[in-house]
Amino acid sequence: MQGTRAASGALPPVGKPARGRGRPAGGGNNAEVARTVLMDAAEKSILTRGFQASTMELIAQEAGYSRAAMYRHFPNRRALLESLVRRKTLRCQKEIALRLPENAGTAEILVESLVIVATELIDDPLLKTLSQHSDDGTVAHLVANDPALPHLVEQLVELMAGDDSDSRLRAGVPPRDIARFITSTAITMLLGVVPDIDKVDTARRYVETFVLPAILEHPPAPRPVFGA
Structure with a gap:
């Protein structure tokens, strides 16, 4: 039974941590790349929706980042x-x-x-x-x-x-x-x-x-x- 489960991939090999699916928020980009991606998303959103409707949360989501990451690079809307x-x-x-x-x-x-x-x-x-x-x-x-x-x-x-x-x-x-x-x-x-x-x-x-x-x-x- 144990051999069958291991072969089917139901359990990870002993001694190796299971790898999470997907990618981390922002794709693991460095700070400079992250700022560029966030600003690109902000520019696109502002031109489409306007400044007021382009919330920090929405911009972060469309850029593939978390809300916390957005505020780490831009503390507020004025900074953005x-x-x-x-x-x-x-x-x-x-x-x-x-x-x-x-x-x-x-x-x-x-x-x-x-x-x-x-x-x-x-x-x-x-x-x-x-x-x-x-x-x-x-x-x-x-x-x-x-x-x-x-x-x-x-x-x-x-x-x-x-x-x-x-x-x-x-x-x-x-x-x-x-x-x-x-x-x-x-x-x-x-x-x-x-x-x-x-x-x-x-x-x-x-x-x-x-x-x-x-x-x-x-x-x-x-x-x-x-x-x-």
Whole structure:
């Protein structure tokens, strides 16, 4: 009888613990992978259901994690929101870098970066949904409150500081001041207070005519920005 039961698999071999079926919550992923999976699930849920309906428990369940694991990575909904905004900002920065030619100079980097912010980031579906839960309901406020933004812009300025071409940064202006100026310009553009700034041509002329002269040694010649 004992031999029959052992052969049928009814009992595990002596000395070896029975292996549990299925997989642990989260599939045994490391912390970085776990955060990515949870944020992917959160983004999908928010775009489908909205922020309020996307509870922490629901997001964890759809990501294959436990409720406790979700709160271990994101202590509250505010922390989750801030992490999603930060990831979107980083992705935008990487996308800008990929769309620029390898030999892009400071002027081109600045123009194209701010044009993308003004005409594309403002309409990002995730940011628009999340912005409904910011203090004033704007994407600008959401991005401005991202604690990682100043560091990202300072990295951009450090990259441009090595440019020794005609479009190099103005001498004597501290890089941190330039970074803050670029940040405030981007937030202003996101607020939409500049007429037609969401149009690519207007945004490009605006940056070339008003922004570049403030921070470049040899800015391009000015041209009409808003038309008649």
